[in-house]
Amino acid sequence: VNASSEDERLVVNGMSDYKRDAENANSALVVSVRPEDFETNSPLAGIEFQRKYESMAFKLGGSDFSAPVQLAKDFLAGKKSSQLESVNPSFTGKTVLSDLRSCLPEFISDTLSEGLRYFDNKIKGFASGGAIMTGVEMRTSAPVRIARDNNFESVGIQGLYPAGEGAGYAGGIISAALDGIRVALAAIESCNTGH
Structure with missing residues (x-):
């Protein structure tokens, strides 16, 4: 689908209907950019x-x-x-x-x-x-990353736990979910230890 959000810029995004019964398979190849x-x-x-x-x-x-x-x-x-x-x-x-x-x-x-x-x-x-x-799909991950420490808490803002794609820590549904679980466990641990 067309996922463009700005004039004169084209972004596509792969999607599948909920039944997964389309004529074509939908896959993506992702290249890391640093x-x-x-x-x-x-x-x-x-x-x-x-x-x-x-x-x-x-x-x-x-x-x-x-x-x-x-x-x-x-x-x-x-x-x-x-x-x-x-x-x-x-x-x-x-x-x-x-x-x-x-x-x-x-x-x-x-x-x-x-x-x-x-x-x-x-x-x-x-x-x-x-x-x-x-092509092109240039938005598999956030182009910025919200800094967080080893306990997954935001650097400089206590109690904020950046997670997933929007925070720059994942590149898809599964990796965002896994990052969310890790961050949630860290937040729970922080609450249990009083930090």
């Missing part, structure tokens, strides 16, 4: 990074919130897709055949290529058979 990958040392450099590539994706899609799509095999070959094959995009809006490498930093494109090859060796057809990539 502060040293940003162009500046600004506290908001992560947001600047997201906005830059979301703007590039918007333009690549035709500047009308159409999503750029590419066959996985063409992504691996480094060429723009010219036609779809056996899989139709499940994106809810319009799509444009593209070369997703032109709206991603090189290190992300290279890492995605490694991941596609790895998964295609484990799950035959993952990167072939008409498999489609839709």
Whole structure:
């Protein structure tokens, strides 16, 4: 789905209907991005990074919130897709055949290529058979992190326990849930010991 929240910036987000009975499987490959990958040392450099590539994706899609799509095999070959094959995009809006490498930093494109090859060796057809990539999803995790100490409590604000994706400590539903459990246990322990 289109998850854009700003003019002239495109963000997509994978989702599945509650019945999980759609025509296509929905999966994602996530690439770690670290502060040293940003162009500046600004506290908001992560947001600047997201906005830059979301703007590039918007333009690549035709500047009308159409999503750029590419066959996985063409992504691996480094060429723009010219036609779809056996899989139709499940994106809810319009799509444009593209070369997703032109709206991603090189290190992300290279890492995605490694991941596609790895998964295609484990799950035959993952990167072939008409498999489609839709981009870009630059918001799997918060671009900022609320500092917390070893007891999971906010640095500087006693009694505040930042947790999950929004606080910058998870990158998905499961990791957010696990982080939430760890933080809840720490908060309970703090209440029990009177700290």
